[in-house]
Structure formats: C-alpha cells, structure tokens
Amino acid sequence: MSNNAVSLYLDPQIRxxxxxxxxxxxxxxxxLRHYVVILLxxxxxxxxxxxxxxxxxxxxxxxxxxxxxxxxxxxxxxxxISQNLSQAFEAGTYLKDGPPKADAPSTxxxxxxxxxxxxxxxxxxxxQMVMMVPQMIIMGWINFFFQGFVLIKLPFPLTLGFKSMLQxxxxxxxxxxxxxxxxxxxxxxxxxxxxxYRLILGGDNAxxxxxxxxSPFAAGVPQAxxxxxxxxxxxxxEKDNLxxxxxxxxWVGKDVEQRVLxxxxxxxxx
Amino acid sequence: xxxxxxxxxxxxIYMLNVQHNSALMTVKFLSACFAGATAxxxxxxxxxxxxxxxxxxxxxxxxxYAVNCKGRPAKYIPxxxxxxxxxxxxxxxxxxxxxxxxxxxxxxxx
Numbered sequence: 001m002s003n004n005a006v007s008l009y010l011d012p013q014i015r016x017x018x019x020x021x022x023x024x025x026x027x028x029x030x031x032l033r034h035y036v037v038i039l040l041x042x043x044x045x046x047x048x049x050x051x052x053x054x055x056x057x058x059x060x061x062x063x064x065x066x067x068x069x070x071x072x073x074x075x076x077x078x079x080x081i082s083q084n085l086s087q088a089f090e091a092g093t094y095l096k097d098g099p100p101k102a103d104a105p106s107t108x109x110x111x112x113x114x115x116x117x118x119x120x121x122x123x124x125x126x127x128q129m130v131m132m133v134p135q136m137i138i139m140g141w142i143n144f145f146f147q148g149f150v151l152i153k154l155p156f157p158l159t160l161g162f163k164s165m166l167q168x169x170x171x172x173x174x175x176x177x178x179x180x181x182x183x184x185x186x187x188x189x190x191x192x193x194x195x196x197y198r199l200i201l202g203g204d205n206a207x208x209x210x211x212x213x214x215s216p217f218a219a220g221v222p223q224a225x226x227x228x229x230x231x232x233x234x235x236x237x238e239k240d241n242l243x244x245x246x247x248x249x250x251w252v253g254k255d256v257e258q259r260v261l262x263x264x265x266x267x268x269x270x
Numbered sequence: 271x272x273x274x275x276x277x278x279x280x281x282x283i284y285m286l287n288v289q290h291n292s293a294l295m296t297v298k299f300l301s302a303c304f305a306g307a308t309a310x311x312x313x314x315x316x317x318x319x320x321x322x323x324x325x326x327x328x329x330x331x332x333x334x335y336a337v338n339c340k341g342r343p344a345k346y347i348p349x350x351x352x353x354x355x356x357x358x359x360x361x362x363x364x365x366x367x368x369x370x371x372x373x374x375x376x377x378x379x380x
Contacts, residue, residue: 007378015379019371152374155315156366185370192367195299195360 008150008179018146018182026189029134030197037130037206050096054231057094061085061238068245070252082246089239095232127206139186146182154178291346294334295358301330302361303368310372323357323365331355 047055064081071078088094148169158166158177166177166184197205261267305326309319331354335343344350357365 010379012379015375019374023371152370153378155310155319155369155373157316188363188367188370191363193364195302195364198360199296199299 008153010150010152014149014151018151019185022142022146022182022185023189023193026138026186026193027196029138030193031201033130033134034197034201034206037127040126040130048096054094054096054235057085057088058231058234058238061089061242065241065245068249071249072252074251074253075249078249078251079246082242082249086239086242089235089242092232092235094235130206135190139183142182142186149181150175150179151182151185152180154180154184288348294338294347294354297334298327298330298357299361299364301326302357302365306365306368307372309365309369310374311376313373313377314369315373319369323362327355327357 064078064085068078073081150167150170154177156178160177163177166180167175168183169181170179194208197208258267262269302323305323308326309322312322314322334354335341339346339354343354347353
C-alpha cells in the first residue's frame with residue numbers, strides 16, 4: 001500500500017452509493033435553503049407616509065449632490081432646488097414628527113426598543129441560522145454513515161498537512177494523500193457547487209456558501225442603523241453637504257456654444 | 271460597481287445593461303465545468319490538469335473577446351480585459367470538483 005505505482009481498486013458500489021448521493025443531497029439541500037430563506041423573509045414593514053417622505057427627502061438631496069460637478073441641470077434650476085431643500089432641512093419641515101420644538105430633547109430611538117430596528121436585525125440572524133444548520137447536519141450525516149473508507153483519488157497532489165483532515169477515519173500513515181475519505185468530497189462539493197447554484201437559482205441566491213464566509217456578521221448589522229438613526233441630525237448634516245455641493249456645482253452645458261464652435265473650427269482654439 | 275470607474279462616477283453607465291452582460295459569467299462557469307470533465311476523462315494529473323484549465327480559460331476569453339465584445343471589452347464589461355479573463359474563485363473550485371468527479375468515475379473505479 002505504500003508503493004505509489006500500485007493503484008487501489010475501489011468497489012464501484014462506492015461510487016454509486018456514496019459519490020453520487022452526497023453530491024445530489026448537497027445540491028438539493030442548497031436549493032431547499034434558498035427557498036426556505038425566501039419563505040422566511042417577512043415582507044418589509046410599511047412605513048407611514050411621513051416617515052417615507054423624510055427618507056425620500058434625504059435621497060433627493062443625495063441624488064442632486066452626486067452629480068453636482070458635472071450636473072445635467074442648468075444653473076437656475078439647480079440653485080433653486082438646492083436652496084429650497086436647504087431651507088426645508090434647516091426648518092425641519094420634512095421631519096416625521098414635524099419641526100422640532102425648542103424644549104423637547106432630541107434623542108434617537110433606542111435600537112433595542114424601537115420595533116423597526118429589531119425586525120432588521122432578526123431577519124439577518126434568521127438567514128444566518130438557516131445557513132449554518134444544514135451544513136452541520138450534512139457533516140454529521142457524512143461522518144456517521146460514510147466513515148472509514150477511501151472514496152476517491154484526487155487528481156492533484158496535496159501536502160502531508162492535509163492528511164489528517166482528508167483521511168479522517170482511515171488509519172494508514174503511509175498512504176498517499178491523494179486517496180481521500182468522504183468528508184473531503186463534502187468539502188469539494190461545498191466549494192464547487194456555488195457556480196451551479198448561481199446557474200440554477202439566479203445570481204442573488206441564498207444558497208451561496210462563499211457569501212456566508214465572506215461576511216458572516218457584517219450583513220446583519222447595516223440594516224438596523226438605517227431605521228434607528230435620528231433624522232433631524234441626518235438632515236442637518238445633509239444640508240451642510242448640500243451647500244458644499246452647491247459650491248462645487250458646474251453645469252455640463254456651460255459655454256456649450258463656444259465648445260461646439262471650436263469643434264467645428266469656426267472659432268480659433270483657445 | 272463603485273466609484274473607482276470614472277464612467278460610473280459620471281453616471282454614464284446604464285445599470286440594467288450591466289446586469290444583462292453579466293450573463294457572461296454563465297459562459298465562463300460552463301466552460302470551467304466542461305474543462306474539468308475533459309481533464310478528468312483524459313486522466314490528466316497534477317499540473318497538466320491546471321494547465322488545461324488555464325488553456326480553456328484563455329480560449330474562452332479569446333472567443334468572448336472576439337465574438338461578444340467585438341474587440342472592445344471595456345465597452346461591455348466594467349473592469350475591462352482583466353475581468354473578462356479572470357475566471358473567479360467559484361469557477362476554479364467548480365473546475366476542481368468536476369475534474370475530481372470525472373477522474374474518479376473513469377480512472378479510479380472499474
């Protein structure tokens with residue numbers, strides 16, 4: 001068994017009863033996960049009109065600001081919209097609860113007690129649980145049923161360090177690392193099936209394992225602060241940004257007559 | 271799809287078209303799978319298999335460049351030539367998976 005030139009002969013029944021079933025089960029579980037996540041997602045909470053209005057006001061001013069250096073709208077329009085928004089933000093007309101009263105202390109709602117923010121965090125955590133649990137179950141299933149025999153030979157070499165992980169349950173210190181057990185087939189499938197999920201379930205599928213590992217906790221967090229933030233402070237900051245952008249404003253069509261004439265040679269190039 | 275690309279910053283890119291063009295990922299994935307199957311069936315081992323993957327990636331890129339992008343990848347793919355050629359981590363693992371699968375079926379089992 002330690003001679004590399006001699007190849008092991010494996011029973012074809014291993015192929016039929018282990019290789020294909022593990023792959024099939026993993027594909028089906030991935031598809032199941034995707035649909036479970038879709039079913040578990042609660043529909044987004046409908047916000048009252050005033051709340052939506054304050055969010056939209058913020059978005060409006062951001063849209064205006066982003067293209068301010070190359071803006072498609074001419075100067076008079078830009079300046080009038082910009083100043084209108086600045087005044088409105090300063091006076092607080094877009095705020096959900098009306099303009100702030102002078103004596104009321106403005107405290108942002110506590111994220112733990114605000115029901116809107118809780119929903120966002122729970123949705124993120126639910127997705128995490130649905131991802132983790134099937135992986136654990138499948139690993140346990142494989143370790144229980146498919147342990148102690150060689151499954152397949154890898155076509156590429158690996159270092160000895162992988163031996164303990166990939167040949168778990170097979171007590172042969174001399175065997176080539178390329179003969180591996182079922183758990184390594186699980187790992188190969190785990191990484192390799194993401195492309196297949198992208199093909200079957202579309203780009204934004206919930207079965208993608210690489211996405212879990214890249215951002216395990218970052219995904220759940222950003223949804224909560226959006227609802228818990230204090231809009232009066234946000235709108236004040238936005239007003240400052242708006243004024244800054246107004247200073248940087250420049251119309252795309254400025255002096256366009258000169259540019260056209262120069263291009264067609266009617267005016268000497270400057 | 272973020273700011274480093276100056277065209278995106280000037281909002282000259284139409285997002286729906288970009289999403290449609292990402293169907294090229296499907297082409298790359300399928301070519302990686304078939305390359306894996308080929309490598310497995312041929313019984314290529316070690317570096318020969320990876321060389322086949324490299325050759326198939328380059329060949330696929332040449333075809334996409336010539337037929338789909340008509341010689342101008344920057345017009346159709348954000349990220350230009352490198353993103354056209356780069357198979358991505360997903361396709362690499364898919365290649366290894368199909369390579370191992372077919373190698374096992376054809377050469378290891380009787």
